[in-house]
Amino acid sequence: MQFLIKSSVGKKLIMAITGQLMFLFIVFHLIGNTSLYFSWINTYAKHLHDLWPLVWIVRFVMITLLSLHLVFGIQLTLENRSAKPDAYAIKKSLRATFASKNMIWTGLIIAGFLLYHLLHFTFQVVHPEMSAKLNTDVMGLPDLFSMIVFGFQNFFILSLYIASLIALTLHLVHGLQSSFQTMGLNTDQTQPVIAKAGVIASLILLIGYASIPVVIFIGIVKG
Amino acid sequence: MNLTLYVWRQKNADDRGRLEQYEAHGISPEMSFLEMLDIVNEDLIKKATEPIAFDHDCREGICGSCSQVINGVPHGQEEKTSVCQLHMRHFKDGDAIYIEPWRARAFPVIKDLIVDRSALDRIIQAGGYISSHTGGVPDANSILIPKDDAEKAMDAAECIGCGACVAACPNGSAMLFAAAKVSHLAMLPQGQVEAARRVRVMTEEMMKQGFGNCTNHYECQAACPKGIKVSFIAKLNREFIKTLGRSGKISSSVDRMADTLPSE
Ligand code: HEM
Ligand code: FES
Numbered sequence: 496m497q498f499l500i501k502s503s504v505g506k507k508l509i510m511a512i513t514g515q516l517m518f519l520f521i522v523f524h525l526i527g528n529t530s531l532y533f534s535w536i537n538t539y540a541k542h543l544h545d546l547w548p549l550v551w552i553v554r555f556v557m558i559t560l561l562s563l564h565l566v567f568g569i570q571l572t573l574e575n576r577s578a579k580p581d582a583y584a585i586k587k588s589l590r591a592t593f594a595s596k597n598m599i600w601t602g603l604i605i606a607g608f609l610l611y612h613l614l615h616f617t618f619q620v621v622h623p624e625m626s627a628k629l630n631t632d633v634m635g636l637p638d639l640f641s642m643i644v645f646g647f648q649n650f651f652i653l654s655l656y657i658a659s660l661i662a663l664t665l666h667l668v669h670g671l672q673s674s675f676q677t678m679g680l681n682t683d684q685t686q687p688v689i690a691k692a693g694v695i696a697s698l699i700l701l702i703g704y705a706s707i708p709v710v711i712f713i714g715i716v717k718g
Numbered sequence: 719m720n721l722t723l724y725v726w727r728q729k730n731a732d733d734r735g736r737l738e739q740y741e742a743h744g745i746s747p748e749m750s751f752l753e754m755l756d757i758v759n760e761d762l763i764k765k766a767t768e769p770i771a772f773d774h775d776c777r778e779g780i781c782g783s784c785s786q787v788i789n790g791v792p793h794g795q796e797e798k799t800s801v802c803q804l805h806m807r808h809f810k811d812g813d814a815i816y817i818e819p820w821r822a823r824a825f826p827v828i829k830d831l832i833v834d835r836s837a838l839d840r841i842i843q844a845g846g847y848i849s850s851h852t853g854g855v856p857d858a859n860s861i862l863i864p865k866d867d868a869e870k871a872m873d874a875a876e877c878i879g880c881g882a883c884v885a886a887c888p889n890g891s892a893m894l895f896a897a898a899k900v901s902h903l904a905m906l907p908q909g910q911v912e913a914a915r916r917v918r919v920m921t922e923e924m925m926k927q928g929f930g931n932c933t934n935h936y937e938c939q940a941a942c943p944k945g946i947k948v949s950f951i952a953k954l955n956r957e958f959i960k961t962l963g964r965s966g967k968i969s970s971s972v973d974r975m976a977d978t979l980p981s982e
Contacts, residue, residue: 575889578930587790589940673934679956
């Protein structure tokens with residue numbers, strides 16, 4: 496175990512495994528969020544919170560994954576920077592992309608966003624007056640639906656979410672295919688297919704997640 | 719044709735270094751890039767200026783000495799071509815050409831365009847070999863090796879250790895270099911015996927030498943004059959994964975190996 500966190504490939508494997516598990520989480524999170532379109536979200540949230548031991552297990556696992564990913568991501572980046580102290584006067588990128596060269600920045604944007612996102616919808620301190628802890632719907636359930644709709648009617652909050660989603664998309668465009676290479680789960684034949692599938696999956700997530708605040712902002716879903 | 723060169727000049731490892739401008743006159747398209755530099759150097763010598771120091775040996779694309787980043791690409795724009803095999807017909811009259819040394823912490827500049835690449839040798843010394851006695855030349859086909867494996871092993875063995883992968887990598891990682899050797903030996907029966915130890919010590923040595931980690935930019939494959947593929951890095955990763963959970967066994971096999979080695 497100690498060897499794993501000390502070695503270069505070991506650290507990369509931790510990045511790849513934690514990254515893929517977090518990817519799975521955001522896939523399920525999106526499926527859950529679509530309940531907003533069917534106005535089920537308050538009931539969905541209630542069912543989820545009735546399973547509170549499960550919710551806490553998932554929260555604990557996610558915090559662990561995120562911390563590992565964050566710590567090793569920063570450490571790897573620092574090591575890599577120090578291995579290349581002098582820049583070229585001219586350097587052409589042959590295969591590296593904007594996404595691959597900015598993993599640490601897109602990653603840190605995601606981290607900052609997560610903090611805000613939790614304050615907004617989990618701890619509900621961004622708009623305390625709209626907190627679902629205070630307001631209930633006609634069924635007497637905490638009114639998440641109104642809280643969400645109110646939040647996304649604000650252009651600043653909308654832009655923040657969209658910008659963060661773009662950062663996440665870039666992170667995954669490089670990260671998903673990269674994680675297969677890191678784990679050695681590819682061949683010369685499958686790698687181009689994996690790379691394409693990764694881009695498509697990232698774009699589906701972008702469209703899926705972005706649709707909710709956009710649809711609210713332009714007023715298709717109303718409070 | 720006439721060209722304008724911007725060449726990195728640095729007296730020694732301690733000098734800060736800078737780009738200097740030179741004119742190259744009367745360059746013919748059939749010259750190699752190194753021959754073009756030879757002409758420029760003769761000019762400089764006539765003007766009693768210190769000639770540009772650059773590394774070269776075979777001049778036929780097999781030794782891996784010629785190490786120059788030309789217009790932002792290690793070994794220049796042409797694919798699968800070393801600097802010595804790059805011909806001036808790929809440039810046109812009036813071109814400006816930037817020539818810089820490999821840049822990485824593990825490759826300190828010795829002078830001008832020459833860097834110290836011995837860190838790569840130390841990665842090989844750590845484990846890029848087999849330690850069994852191979853005896854005399856074996857009879858053909860006395861050890862059966864599937865054709866696919868033999869070919870892949872040969873593809874990996876094509877690495878000439880030039881360091882272009884490190885020069886191209888934004889992280890200054892030598893993972894493609896290490897992966898070529900790990901894969902080459904792991905695909906052959908003679909190499910499989912020490913495969914577990916090899917992948918660990920070689921990647922460890924790579925970090926000790928000050929190279930970076932691989933983040934899968936794939937710049938290395940694009941810059942490699944021999945077209946070594948990043949799928950060998952995936953192979954190295956698989957070899958590494960196979961060793962997980964057997965630390966004890968690996969170190970004891972290393973000790974045993976040391977015991978059986980002939981003493982000097
Ligand atoms: C806390 C915020 C985050 C930071 C600071 C961060 C940082 C990084 C960095 C620096 C890398 C490149 C590591 C390397 O190749 O050496 C990386 C890779 C990766 N990240 Fe993140 N990341 C974050 C959040 C996420 C999230 C939320 C996901 C998934 C939904 C994710 C998925 C991935 C994947 C799949 C990889 C590729 C791993 C590989 O190359 O093998 N990251 N991350
Ligand atoms: S001088 Fe030997 S490879 Fe170029």
